[in-house]
Amino acid sequence: MKELALIEQIRRSFAASRSKAVALGIGDDCAILRPPAGSEVLVTTDFTLEGKHFRRDLHPPESVGHRCLARGLSDLAAMGATPMAAFLSLALPASPLADPKSRTWITRFFKGLRALADQHHITLAGGDTAESPSDAILADIVLLGAAPIGRSLRRSGAKPGDALYVTGSLGGAAAELSSLFTLNTFPAKISKTVNHPQTFPQPRIAIGQALLRRKLATACIDISDGLSTDLAHLCRASNVAAELEQSAIPLHPLTRKLAPDAALNLALHGGEDYELLFSAPTSTRIPHQLAGIPITRIGQFTRKQAKRPLMTLLGLEGTRATLEPHGWEHFSLS
Amino acid sequence: MKELALIEQIRRSFAASRSKAVALGIGDDCAILRPPAGSEVLVTTDFTLEGKHFRRDLHPPESVGHRCLARGLSDLAAMGATPMAAFLSLALPASPLADPKSRTWITRFFKGLRALADQHHITLAGGDTAESPSDAILADIVLLGAAPIGRSLRRSGAKPGDALYVTGSLGGAAAELSSLFTLNTFPAKISKTVNHPQTFPQPRIAIGQALLRRKLATACIDISDGLSTDLAHLCRASNVAAELEQSAIPLHPLTRKLAPDAALNLALHGGEDYELLFSAPTSTRIPHQLAGIPITRIGQFTRKQAKRPLMTLLGLEGTRATLEPHGWEHFSLS
Incomplete structure (x- = not known):
């Protein structure tokens, strides 16, 4: 369980880098976001599962953290939204991570995630952690963004001739x-x-x-x-x-x-x-x-x-x- | 992959039961929510992992679906929020679910989730699906709620004498x-x-x-x-x-x-x-x-x-x- 404590520590470190839209981050029953007045809220969630979306022997941990967040940010980009906050649910296998090499993996994963988060002025406002039921690392990222009401770019507006x-x-x-x-x-x-x-x-x-x-x-x-x-x-x-x-x-x-x-x-x-x-x-x-x-x-x-x-x-x-x-x-x- | 198609079908069936706050549900890059004017947005995410949070041989599938949603709803309840929408990321193992019994499992899982969602007038507005990297069923639920700005019930307000x-x-x-x-x-x-x-x-x-x-x-x-x-x-x-x-x-x-x-x-x-x-x-x-x-x-x-x-x-x-x-x-x- 030491690894989960490590994650907690790293993720709590995100509390310092508050996004403007985050009124309450990690540490209560829910996070509280305050979108700008006149906004609608955009939401997207994406799995990043070891063996399906990445390979631990091939992808550097920074890349896994980066791609985790990039998937959700790209969905917000497609709607023209301004990112507000990210939520990360992360499950780690118990045994393979109980060694220093694995602690390094986690640290580097968050380093990659954080670099991209900082670039887009967002923070981790919450999430969940658990022990993975298998040897696979499991992540699910949620991104929330804001756009002026009725102005989000949808897939459905293309016209013949465009x-x-x-x-x-x-x-x-x-x-x-x-x-x-x-x-x-x-x-x-x-x-x-x-x-x-x-x-x-x-x-x-x-x-x-x-x-x-x-x-x-x-x-x-x-x-x-x-x-x-x-x-x-x-x-x-x-x-x-x-x-x-x-x-x-x-x-x-x-x-x-x-x-x-x-x-x-x-x-x-x-x-x-x-x-x-x-x-x-x-x-x-x-x-x-x-x-x-x-x-x-x-x-x-x-x-x-x-x-x-x-x-x-x-x-x-x-x-x-x-x-x-x-x-x-x-x-x-x- | 037939099972994933089945999930799609079931989840698309949620599109009919639109929540008032959901302007755009399943089917675009993001879902669009419109919280009531003067609201702040509450967000909570919770893993439900087979072997960690439930046992397939012990919990009826309806219970797994119900508990998945109940965990997030309870976090919203603790803040005094009104639920707006749920997002479900669900990964299913490829092999053990490729039979009629397993299709029944999925149908019953969504039946349990839906009954509780209907009771609270919310719908599934999005999520993600994937093949599980192991034999374990993996779910991550995200709940969004709304509360009047500054009025959400936090953990931090108790005073000596209360x-x-x-x-x-x-x-x-x-x-x-x-x-x-x-x-x-x-x-x-x-x-x-x-x-x-x-x-x-x-x-x-x-x-x-x-x-x-x-x-x-x-x-x-x-x-x-x-x-x-x-x-x-x-x-x-x-x-x-x-x-x-x-x-x-x-x-x-x-x-x-x-x-x-x-x-x-x-x-x-x-x-x-x-x-x-x-x-x-x-x-x-x-x-x-x-x-x-x-x-x-x-x-x-x-x-x-x-x-x-x-x-x-x-x-x-x-x-x-x-x-x-x-x-x-x-x-x-x-």
């Missing part, structure tokens, strides 16, 4: 994961996080906020399950079809050493890129960059028609191919 | 658990839930709301870890000491078949009773009942003094004994 945009570049997370599997180890020294889209993804909070504030987007979703799968979600929620221009898709530098087909495949279906996909009328002037990140127009929405594909890929030679969602089949409800 | 009250009766949950272990099975037919304080605890939402609305309590906590442990939490948060009158402690009917010492032991340290413990000035008239549940004065708060015990038990013969917290050592942060 253009389709994506932030940053795609396929990097899958390319990094694939090289991790090949190397079967993580580089001892982490250089810039931009080179680690899988292990240290950067949620696009500032871009989501800009899209909301400047009323640029009609619909938005984050690309956590892969472009093809998340675009299908957006199409279904908005009741529209989409055409994707292959030549326009921005490929992550890490995919450049791959054959063109393989690179395209990762960009379309790889998942975990945590970029934003959004729609806007062609009459809306979309900047080439938002918050320092390139914005690329990669297609357009069309009217949904019976017997016509939901998604079409316009190839380099003017070909048209049906695009099927082949990303991560993820049964999340949020 | 009287100490408890709702309902104590020791029932531990007594039922002990008889479950002895019988090693659950009775096929569940009679009234009042007889099942462990398997179907009733969170005291209406009482918490009445305490807040009528400004009756100066501090409040729920008794999830046992009277001795939760009273110690309250004393420490309020910086006061407490005297507990043994003769006044209301014992649950299920403890009556036990020896008096054993019954007292369960009432003091048993845990999981989910009653409320609160403080009020002696000048405040506390009703004998709230929401149909008896309210009992069981002691008083005194000034905390160095070298004096934090908690004292006043015995039947006028004895004074130091009361140590011997309840559930629970490392929850909320």
Whole structure:
């Protein structure tokens, strides 16, 4: 139980870094948040389970802590929300963690989580801890954010004729994961996080906020399950079809050493890129960059028609191919 | 993966039973809640892990679903909050659930959860699902509630001289658990839930709301870890000491078949009773009942003094004994 006491200690250390919206953090029956007046409250929860979402032998602990929080932050980004607070439920196995090496793991996990939390001015306002019933580390993160009432960016607002945009570049997370599997180890020294889209993804909070504030987007979703799968979600929620221009898709530098087909495949279906996909009328002037990140127009929405594909890929030679969602089949409800 | 699809189906069925505060439920990147104007938002998260919090061979699935939600509702009750929505992260083992018996388990789990959710007019507004990395079923529930700004009942408001009250009766949950272990099975037919304080605890939402609305309590906590442990939490948060009158402690009917010492032991340290413990000035008239549940004065708060015990038990013969917290050592942060 010493490890749980250690967690308590680390998590209580978060109490010092209070978010503005947190009126009462760790230590009572509930945490108390006070969203700005005129706000609606955004909520998202995401599991991070060892063996399913990460491997302890492959992912550095800082990466596990970072990704835990990044998943939830990316969901807030997709709605244009301002993060208020995070809640972490963490279960650790009893036996394998009862040694100094494991205490180091926990400390490094929280270091990774905290670095990203500080970057976004949020704190851990609560959560739960328990002993894991197996050897697997289990985490569930909850993120709460705020947005002006009625202004949150939903998946359902895209209209036929709207253009389709994506932030940053795609396929990097899958390319990094694939090289991790090949190397079967993580580089001892982490250089810039931009080179680690899988292990240290950067949620696009500032871009989501800009899209909301400047009323640029009609619909938005984050690309956590892969472009093809998340675009299908957006199409279904908005009741529209989409055409994707292959030549326009921005490929992550890490995919450049791959054959063109393989690179395209990762960009379309790889998942975990945590970029934003959004729609806007062609009459809306979309900047080439938002918050320092390139914005690329990669297609357009069309009217949904019976017997016509939901998604079409316009190839380099003017070909048209049906695009099927082949990303991560993820049964999340949020 | 069929089981996950089944969960999706069941959880989507919750979409029909919208809570008033839920502007957008399952199906986008985040859920959207709109608390009443002038509210603060209360948040609590609780793990329910197989082998740690329940046994699949002992607890009926309805009980597991019910208790999952009851844990969070009880935390909201302790703050006097009005529940707004629940979020459930649920991981199921792949192999053991790939049979009709297991599909029945899931259906019955959600039946239990839903019955309690309906009773409190809330719905599942989101969550996450995953495959469990082991054979254990893993759940994490998040509850959001609302209370008028600055009015939430905290643990920290008790003053020396305040009287100490408890709702309902104590020791029932531990007594039922002990008889479950002895019988090693659950009775096929569940009679009234009042007889099942462990398997179907009733969170005291209406009482918490009445305490807040009528400004009756100066501090409040729920008794999830046992009277001795939760009273110690309250004393420490309020910086006061407490005297507990043994003769006044209301014992649950299920403890009556036990020896008096054993019954007292369960009432003091048993845990999981989910009653409320609160403080009020002696000048405040506390009703004998709230929401149909008896309210009992069981002691008083005194000034905390160095070298004096934090908690004292006043015995039947006028004895004074130091009361140590011997309840559930629970490392929850909320």
